[in-house]
Amino acid sequence: MFKKIRKSLLTYLASMITLVAFTAVSPHSIWILYEPDIPDALKKTY
Structure with a gap:
């Protein structure tokens, strides 16, 4: 009985x-399609 309820x-x-x-x-999910540009300040860290 307990197994059935569980x-x-x-x-x-x-x-x-x-x-x-x-x-x-x-x-x-629509926001997955949008990819913003990476700022120049962040590109320097890569």
């Missing part, structure tokens, strides 16, 4: 974590 709770938890991860990433 499995269902872990499945629910994994589903919720996946949902939160996709929700958090989706609005910000």
